[in-house]
Every structure is written in structure tokens, then in C-alpha cells.
Amino acid sequence: xxxxxxxxxxxxxxxxxxxxxxxxxxxxxxxxxxxxxxxxxxxxxxxxxxxxxxxxxxxxxxxxxxxxxxxxxxxxxxxxxxxxxxxxxxxxxxxxxxxxxxxxxxxxxxxxxxxxxxxxxxxxxxxxxxxxxxxxxxxxxxxxxxxxxxxxxxxxxxxxxxxxxxxxxxxxxxxxxxxxxxxxxxxxxxxxxxxxxxxxxxxxxxxxxxxxxxxxxxxxxxxxxxxxxxxxxxxxxxxxxxxxxxxxxxxxxxxxxxxxxxxxxxxxxxxxxxxxxxxxxxxxxxxxxxxxxxxxxxxxxxxxxxxxxxxxxxxxxxxxxxxxxxxxxxxxxxxxxxxxxxxxxxxxxxxxxxxxxxxxxxxxxxxxxxxxxxxxxxxxxxxxxxxxxxxxxxxxxxxxxxxxxxxxxxxxxxxxxxxxxx
Ligand code: HAM
Numbered sequence: 001x002x003x004x005x006x007x008x009x010x011x012x013x014x015x016x017x018x019x020x021x022x023x024x025x026x027x028x029x030x031x032x033x034x035x036x037x038x039x040x041x042x043x044x045x046x047x048x049x050x051x052x053x054x055x056x057x058x059x060x061x062x063x064x065x066x067x068x069x070x071x072x073x074x075x076x077x078x079x080x081x082x083x084x085x086x087x088x089x090x091x092x093x094x095x096x097x098x099x100x101x102x103x104x105x106x107x108x109x110x111x112x113x114x115x116x117x118x119x120x121x122x123x124x125x126x127x128x129x130x131x132x133x134x135x136x137x138x139x140x141x142x143x144x145x146x147x148x149x150x151x152x153x154x155x156x157x158x159x160x161x162x163x164x165x166x167x168x169x170x171x172x173x174x175x176x177x178x179x180x181x182x183x184x185x186x187x188x189x190x191x192x193x194x195x196x197x198x199x200x201x202x203x204x205x206x207x208x209x210x211x212x213x214x215x216x217x218x219x220x221x222x223x224x225x226x227x228x229x230x231x232x233x234x235x236x237x238x239x240x241x242x243x244x245x246x247x248x249x250x251x252x253x254x255x256x257x258x259x260x261x262x263x264x265x266x267x268x269x270x271x272x273x274x275x276x277x278x279x280x281x282x283x284x285x286x287x288x289x290x291x292x293x294x295x296x297x298x299x300x301x302x303x304x305x306x307x308x309x310x311x312x313x314x315x316x317x318x319x320x321x322x323x324x325x326x327x328x329x330x331x332x333x334x335x336x337x338x339x340x341x342x343x344x345x346x347x348x349x350x351x352x353x354x355x356x357x358x359x360x361x362x363x364x365x366x367x368x369x370x371x372x373x374x375x376x377x378x379x380x381x382x383x384x385x386x387x388x389x390x391x392x393x394x395x396x397x398x399x400x401x402x403x404x405x406x407x408x409x410x411x412x413x414x415x416x417x418x419x420x421x422x
Pocket of ligand 1: 125309
């Protein structure tokens with residue numbers, strides 16, 4: 001019997017994992033520059049948190065959650081996203097009482113959605129995200145968007161498009177909701193059963209239904225932007241103004257509604273415009289959720305953030321043929337010709353590593369030629385061969401593989417030599 005990874009998941013193997021580490025490094029570095037401190041929340045939460053937070057009528061809650069009962073009879077769910085957990089944590093730890101608002105946090109970790117697996121869509125994926133909770137300053141919206149863009153740019157992506165929209169406030173949403181019901185009601189028989197349920201509960205969700213995506217009534221549906229009240233329109237203008245100040249190009253798409261219920265005001269997505277990219281072009285999604293903290297039992301608190309998966313970022317890099325500059329150099333490989341040399345090699349390898357020089361040796365007792373081949377395959381920068389003569393003279397011939405240059409270096413000087421040449 002053989003086993004395979006579950007559908008929609010993958011092993012990240014050596015050779016690939018270096019790229020992940022590089023990207024994660026960029027994310028960590030930039031979150032630090034923008035002052036979004038890391039927060040780590042559990043990988044599962046009570047099911048109700050997501051029902052309330054993400055929304056009962058969303059595809060995520062209705063169709064995509066990994067929900068199970070634990071041995072104590074509690075209903076738990078593997079987190080499908082990070083925002084609800086972080087809002088929960090914000091309330092639980094009374095972060096609204098912190099003197100400095102907004103509280104700015106970042107997170108990186110696996111999320112789980114039972115989706116139809118296809119290119120760019122996994123059942124376990126790694127999402128990086130940030131949340132700034134406790135300010136409704138439109139400059140924060142611009143900061144969050146800039147941070148997302150900068151992560152992609154720092155990784156070398158160029159074919160990017162930022163799409164923004166305003167979902168307005170509660171009043172706007174209600175007026176728009178009524179208009180949507182009027183628009184869809186006469187034809188609701190043509191829609192899937194989920195959409196028929198959504199009509200009264202949450203007609204906005206019809207607009208991002210995956211089943212009815214091609215129905216022309218979606219395109220002709222009333223646009224939220226036409227219902228913006230003065231306050232919401234002014235807020236949206238301020239966000240756009242800050243984006244202009246930062247020199248960030250954007251496109252306004254009145255059809256951008258996002259698939260989670262907690263959003264209001266600013267909604268945005270960053271897409272790949274690269275030709276080689278597959279059908280799913282959204283790399284990153286985010287927006288404002290001014291009512292979420294309150295819905296989860298906290299005081300009235302505004303918030304904004306985004307989420308992006310490393311999987312889609314890697315696909316975009318592939319589509320644009322960008323090679324990440326991964327730092328995975330093997331500084332030195334030591335070839336040992338006999339047992340005494342092997343002992344010395346073990347000792348030297350350890351002393352090199354203690355000084356931050358990456359080093360490797362042969363553990364298969366192979367002949368010199370095979371060891372040299374390994375050094376080549378591993379792309380070692382330097383190689384030394386240890387035999388009787390080297391042990392007698394207490395020095396080695398250090399060969400730089402790329403240039404072929406060689407130099408005799410006493411054992412006690414090897415660390416210095418490598419440190420100054422690596
Ligand atoms: P979302 O649009 O559901 O938003 O997901 C955000 C990002 O997660 C997507 O743009 C994509 O990069 C990645 N993603 C989602 N599903 C998958 C999947 N099945 N496979 C691979 N990648 C995926 C949220 O999750 C919100 N919590 C974002 C947010 C944070 N809004 C405010 N704060």
C-alpha cells in the first residue's frame with residue numbers, strides 16, 4: 001500500500017523550501033519595517049467564530065470549512081482565514097485598551113478550505129496577512145495596501161494590478177441590498193439553490209457565487225458605488241488620495257465585493273497581469289471591517305487588513321519567470337581519503353560551522369572521485385582534499401571551484417581564510 005498527500009495539499013521539498021524561506025523572510029522584514037508585530041493564534045477555533053465573523057451565507061462557511069467535533073463534543077473548525085481569529089484575540093486580550101491604536105499585527109501560517117483543488121487553489125495553503133485594528137484613518141488603508149504591494153515588488157514581481165472599491169457603510173449596504181433584491185427577485189428561479197437562499201439573507205453574496213458567475217444578471221446588478229452616501233464617498237476619496245500621495249496606481253472596480261461578510265468601506269485585491277498566470281489571478285485580498293470586533297463581543301472598533309498566500313505568489317513568480325535570489329550556498333566541502341583524514345574532516349567541519357561557514361562531508365565512505373562529484377553537485381564554493389600529506393603538513397590545498405584557483409592554507413588559518421573569501 002502506498003500513500004499520497006491528501007488532495008489539495010502538497011509537500012514542500014528541499015530545493016523548493018528555500019524559496020518559501022526567502023519569501024517568508026521578505027514578509028517578516030517588511031512587517032517589521034511597517035511595525036506589524038507577529039501574532040500567532042491557534043490553527044483551530046470554535047466553529048461559531050467563523051460563522052459569525054466570516055458570515056453564515058459565505059461560500060467559506062457554507063461549503064469550505066473543515067469542521068469536526070472534538071472528544072469533548074465541541075464543534076471546532078480549522079481556520080479558513082486569519083482575520084476572525086485576530087479580532088477574537090483583540091477582544092479576548094482587551095487590546096482595545098492599549099494606549100497605542102491601531103494595534104498592528106501580522107501572521108503567517110496554514111489556512112484550510114475545502115475548495116475544488118486546481119492551480120492556485122489548495123485545501124491547505126499558507127497565508128501571510130496583516131491587520132491594523134483600532135483606527136479609521138484612511139492613511140492606514142493606504143499603508144496596508146502599500147505594504148502588500150511592496151512585498152510583491154521586493155520579491156521581483158512587476159505585472160501587478162491593484163483593484164479597489166468601496167463597499168460603503170451600513171446605511172449604504174442596506175440601500176444597496178434592497179436594490180439587489182429588487183433586481184434578482186423576478187429571475188431568482190434561474191439561480192442555484194444557494195443563491196435562492198441568499199436572496200433574502202444576503203443578496204450581495206450572489207455577486208460572487210462561483211456557480212452563477214456567468215449569469216448576465218450579475219453584470220447588470222446595481223453597483224454599490226452608485227449608492228455611496230456622502231460620508232462613504234468622502235472616505236473612499238481620501239483613501240484614493242493617499243494612494244496617489246504614495247504613487248500607487250489603482251483601478252476602481254465597482255464589481256469588487258469580496259467573498260467575506262465582514263467588509264465595509266475599502267475593499268481591494270491585487271492581481272497578476274502576467275500572461276503565463278492561470279485562471280485565478282488574485283494574489284491578495286483585503287479590506288476594512290469596521291463592525292467585526294463589535295460583532296465578536298468587543299467595543300465598536302474599526303479595522304483593516306489583507307491576506308495573501310505564498311502559493312499564489314510563487315505561481316506569479318513562475319509566470320513572470322522571476323528567479324528568487326535564494327541564499328543557500330555551501331561554503332566548503334571536505335573530501336577525506338582515509339579514516340584518519342575523515343576524523344580531521346569531522347573536526348574541521350564542526351569548527352567551520354561554529355564560525356558561520358557552511359560545510360559538508362561525505363557520509364557514505366565513497367572514493368575520492370565520487371566525493372568530488374558530490375562537491376560539484378552541491379555547488380560548493382571551496383573544496384579541500386585531506387590525505388596523508390595534508391595531515392602530516394597540517395595544511396590543505398583550498399580549491400575555489402568556480403575559478404579553479406588553489407592555495408595552500410595551514411589548518412589553523414582555514415577559518416580566517418574562508419571567512420575572508422566566502
Ligand atoms: P481571501 O480573499 O479569502 O481573504 O483570501 C486572501 C488570499 O488568500 C487570496 O487572495 C489568496 O492569495 C489566498 N487564498 C485564499 N484561498 C486560497 C486557496 N484555496 N489556495 C491558495 N491561496 C488561497 C481573506 O482570507 C481575508 N482574511 C483577508 C483579510 C485580512 N481581509 C482583511 N484582513
